[in-house]
Amino acid sequence: MTTDVLIIGSGGAGLSAALSAKEQGADVIVACKSLPNNAQTCMAQGGINASFDINEIDTHISDTLRSSHGLGSEQMTRTMCENSAIAIEWLASIGVPFSLDEKDNLAKRFMGGASQKRTYYAQDYTGLKILHTLYDNCLKNGVIFKNERLLLNLIVQDKTVQGATFLDITTGEIEAIYAKSVVIATGGYSTVYHGFTTNGIGSTGDGIASIIRAGGVASDLEFVQFHPTALKKSSILVSEAARGEGGYLVNSEGERFVNELAPRDEVARAITREINNGKGVFLDLRHLRREKLTELLPQEMKLCRLHEGIDMATELIPIKPAAHYTMGGIEVNDSLETRDIKGCFAVGECSNAHVHGANRLGGNSLLEIIALGRMAGINASKFEPKTTAKNQEQLLKDKHFISGVYNFTNQINFYEKREFLGKILYHNAGVIRNEIGLKGVLAAVRQMQKEFTFMGISDKSKDNNTNLVEFIEFGNTLEVVEMLLVGALHRTESRGAHYREDFNSENETFRSHSMFWKEDGVLCASFEEAK
Amino acid sequence: MIKIKRFDRKKEPNSVTMEYPITEGLNLLALFYKLKSTLDPSLSFTGVCRSGVCGSCSVMVNGKPTLACSYTPKSGDLIEPLDYHPVKRDLIVDKTKALHTLNQAQTWIHKTNNIPRDTQNLHRIERQSNCILCSSCFASCPVMAVNSDFLGPFALTRALRYTTDSLELQPLDTLTAIQQNGVWDCTLCGECTAVCPQGIDPKMDIMNMRSKSVQNGFDDPTLANMSFGFDFTQGF
Numbered sequence: 001m002t003t004d005v006l007i008i009g010s011g012g013a014g015l016s017a018a019l020s021a022k023e024q025g026a027d028v029i030v031a032c033k034s035l036p037n038n039a040q041t042c043m044a045q046g047g048i049n050a051s052f053d054i055n056e057i058d059t060h061i062s063d064t065l066r067s068s069h070g071l072g073s074e075q076m077t078r079t080m081c082e083n084s085a086i087a088i089e090w091l092a093s094i095g096v097p098f099s100l101d102e103k104d105n106l107a108k109r110f111m112g113g114a115s116q117k118r119t120y121y122a123q124d125y126t127g128l129k130i131l132h133t134l135y136d137n138c139l140k141n142g143v144i145f146k147n148e149r150l151l152l153n154l155i156v157q158d159k160t161v162q163g164a165t166f167l168d169i170t171t172g173e174i175e176a177i178y179a180k181s182v183v184i185a186t187g188g189y190s191t192v193y194h195g196f197t198t199n200g201i202g203s204t205g206d207g208i209a210s211i212i213r214a215g216g217v218a219s220d221l222e223f224v225q226f227h228p229t230a231l232k233k234s235s236i237l238v239s240e241a242a243r244g245e246g247g248y249l250v251n252s253e254g255e256r257f258v259n260e261l262a263p264r265d266e267v268a269r270a271i272t273r274e275i276n277n278g279k280g281v282f283l284d285l286r287h288l289r290r291e292k293l294t295e296l297l298p299q300e301m302k303l304c305r306l307h308e309g310i311d312m313a314t315e316l317i318p319i320k321p322a323a324h325y326t327m328g329g330i331e332v333n334d335s336l337e338t339r340d341i342k343g344c345f346a347v348g349e350c351s352n353a354h355v356h357g358a359n360r361l362g363g364n365s366l367l368e369i370i371a372l373g374r375m376a377g378i379n380a381s382k383f384e385p386k387t388t389a390k391n392q393e394q395l396l397k398d399k400h401f402i403s404g405v406y407n408f409t410n411q412i413n414f415y416e417k418r419e420f421l422g423k424i425l426y427h428n429a430g431v432i433r434n435e436i437g438l439k440g441v442l443a444a445v446r447q448m449q450k451e452f453t454f455m456g457i458s459d460k461s462k463d464n465n466t467n468l469v470e471f472i473e474f475g476n477t478l479e480v481v482e483m484l485l486v487g488a489l490h491r492t493e494s495r496g497a498h499y500r501e502d503f504n505s506e507n508e509t510f511r512s513h514s515m516f517w518k519e520d521g522v523l524c525a526s527f528e529e530a531k
Numbered sequence: 532m533i534k535i536k537r538f539d540r541k542k543e544p545n546s547v548t549m550e551y552p553i554t555e556g557l558n559l560l561a562l563f564y565k566l567k568s569t570l571d572p573s574l575s576f577t578g579v580c581r582s583g584v585c586g587s588c589s590v591m592v593n594g595k596p597t598l599a600c601s602y603t604p605k606s607g608d609l610i611e612p613l614d615y616h617p618v619k620r621d622l623i624v625d626k627t628k629a630l631h632t633l634n635q636a637q638t639w640i641h642k643t644n645n646i647p648r649d650t651q652n653l654h655r656i657e658r659q660s661n662c663i664l665c666s667s668c669f670a671s672c673p674v675m676a677v678n679s680d681f682l683g684p685f686a687l688t689r690a691l692r693y694t695t696d697s698l699e700l701q702p703l704d705t706l707t708a709i710q711q712n713g714v715w716d717c718t719l720c721g722e723c724t725a726v727c728p729q730g731i732d733p734k735m736d737i738m739n740m741r742s743k744s745v746q747n748g749f750d751d752p753t754l755a756n757m758s759f760g761f762d763f764t765q766g767f
Contacts, residue, residue, distance in 0.1 A: 042584045093698075104648075128663065140641075170625075415568035461573065466576075466623075
């Protein structure tokens, strides 16, 4: 199979890239591991930031850079913010039903960390409505979808991408899709914190792992944003609106212990300290009374009842912080091309375009996937490879690997390891970190990497084998987590979402990006000064 | 215990119903994951977001399409794959044909009006654009049993969403696309409305699409087929 532009991932970033590449006249294939709309984008409720005049753009840039704690690139942030008005106008023109104010203009609201109202929304379903509108437009424009394809590896020769290999989950066959250029839009890696994330089950950093295996570079993986209020048992998100409307955070002794409206990372740390001291933490909304709660937080009421068996009008809601968004990712240049692999672009949560730095400003993630997503599609469609060679070697290697997996001994249950890893990562490389904890988890991860071939699958079916899919995702998890831990260990300071209790302040010498790559299969890391 | 109808086309017999224990406090999707990771890794199902917005985990629970992530299992429940979708394995179904109805119905804006919407117009399409494409309505639709080419409820709701949108300058394109095996083939039984997890009312949307079709000069074939025992052409 051959195309001009291969896009891997069908969230907002992938579909924006697909549409803009198509507009340029390129043939486009979108390959995704489930169905096109089953992407993390649909879970974004809050909204999308946009700035319309020079003053707004300047404040947007300075808010974003402040939130990035010295790691945001002014150039890329400017590119994103300057393209924000075009992005939202484009979305509106293709049909996204944005909410309107009383004068029938697009409605906007404040989000945390913003010094101006600039977040546009479509009820509480901003991400869902954007994603589905993009999908409808992809159908209109004849974008080809290859559904239920799990990315295995990039096909790279002479440091230039030629396509990628996939497991066709339905048939169990391994296939190659060759392309003049590739856009990776596979989403973040919050799900490595298995059991402790607000994300869906598929955010396992597949694209990041593939870039590392292909000789590319990833960066800043230690920066993970934790949302303060996820339900204790299920990690389902309880929106910030619950605190915005006047909800209290209390510990098991009934004491309030933090200003509920402080920035996310501060609140998350305060909650974690309480939990580490053996106390439970609860969101208390009872004083808002049932009538008001039904009107203001109907979704949250339903989720609490369903996932926690709690009536928020009469009971305390047990909560914990949970991994929510990953700032680090595939290292890209100002054209979104990946470092060291030509013709390969990355965009969205899987990438590190240096627009979020050490912490992301609310409303910028949807903006990034649209504004930079479109840019990635255009740049990818313009890329002309020097040769149209089709290296078969990777395909053969991957066929060999997958058939090998069927013969792994399966003496160790990887599901147990996945659960254990999620737990130790959360407690030692989560909201509050220190050297001993990080070293301990890193040792455990390296042990699991050694044990990988003793794990395996017990479902030996060829077709529709989700046991195999989850096993490969776990392999990717182990790749990504190693980098996350090495970064967190070597960054002996606290900055943005990365907090070390043994180095609890920002250190100017670390105003730099952690970089990760592999040489002869061994992980290498260094710091590179931020621009 | 719950019962799960399992399917593997390579096994003989290819379909069996198996019993599994319930874990208190887990919704059905969380239970599937627990069973897969602790009891039977071959149990096959789909589910992504865990919170009711991605539309990937719908299954039949006691004959009714239901999002697994939004349902608390009860002892004796029978879980089956979605009706009217080819079964791939266990609870995984092939949604290709169902999703293709969106291509057939051309549910998008064909040509954009440059005048933005007003609030009134927005309110007429807001609920319809909450659709998560879970295919529950499609699986509940009895017309599928007699006409597998029927476009089905979610495509028709989406057709209403776009033809009503004041941004669309060419609503006739979508309207034309839904005349055959579309708006007139629905029996207005309301099953789709009853099962929608997003509170969308495809039955009402289809009735509105019928009015819209007639207003735009399309014939109502249900009238043409109606006979009251008189032959008007002969006069009295």
